[in-house]
Amino acid sequence: MKKIIIISLILISNIIASEIKDKSETMIKQFFKKDVDLSFEKFQINPILKKEIEMNCKQMFFRSEVYLWEIKSEYGIEAIAILDNVKGKNLPITFLVIFDLDGTIKYSTIVKYREEHGGAVKQNWWQKQFRGLNGNDEISIGANIEAISGATISSNSVTKGIKKVALLFNLIKMKYAD
Numbered sequence: 001m002k003k004i005i006i007i008s009l010i011l012i013s014n015i016i017a018s019e020i021k022d023k024s025e026t027m028i029k030q031f032f033k034k035d036v037d038l039s040f041e042k043f044q045i046n047p048i049l050k051k052e053i054e055m056n057c058k059q060m061f062f063r064s065e066v067y068l069w070e071i072k073s074e075y076g077i078e079a080i081a082i083l084d085n086v087k088g089k090n091l092p093i094t095f096l097v098i099f100d101l102d103g104t105i106k107y108s109t110i111v112k113y114r115e116e117h118g119g120a121v122k123q124n125w126w127q128k129q130f131r132g133l134n135g136n137d138e139i140s141i142g143a144n145i146e147a148i149s150g151a152t153i154s155s156n157s158v159t160k161g162i163k164k165v166a167l168l169f170n171l172i173k174m175k176y177a178d
C-alpha cells in the first residue's frame with residue numbers, strides 16, 4: 001500500500017511540474033508575439049554561487065536547480081527565461097522572469113499562485129516595476145518596488161526571488177556574451 005501511495009505522489013508531482021513547464025512556455029511565446037524556438041534545461045546552481053546569492057538576497061533558493069530556457073529567433077538567442085519558486089506564507093509561488101542577454105528584465109510574471117491571500121503580486125501593474133532592472137540594481141520593497149497592502153509576505157518574497165534570479169543570471173550570462 002505504501003508503495004502505491006509513493007508512486008502516486010511521484011506521478012502527480014511529475015504531472016504538476018509538466019503543467020507548470022508547459023504553461024511557462026506558453027507565457028514565453030505569448031510575450032514575444034512572434035515565432036520563437038525554446039531550448040529548455042534544468043540548470044544546476046553551483047553550491048558556492050548559490051550560497052553567495054542566498055546571502056545577498058536573504059532568501060534561500062527553493063531547490064538547487066531552476067528551469068532555464070534559451071529563447072531563439074531567426075537571429076539567434078534573443079533572451080533567457082528563468083523559472084523559480086519562492087515560499088509564500090505557507091505555499092510556494094512559482095514565477096518566471098525573462099532577461100535580455102545583457103541581464104535586463106524584460107518581463108516577469110507569476111505562473112502559479114497557491115495561497116488564499118496576497119494574489120495581487122500576479123497583477124501586471126505590480127510586475128511591471130521589475131522591467132528594466134538587472135542584478136546590479138537594488139531590487140527591494142521600499143526602494144524601487146512598491147509593497148502591496150494585504151500581500152506583504154508575497155510581495156517581499158517575490159521581490160527577493162526576482163532579485164535572486166537576476167543575480168544568478170549575472171553569473172551565467174557570460175555564456176551568452178558575444
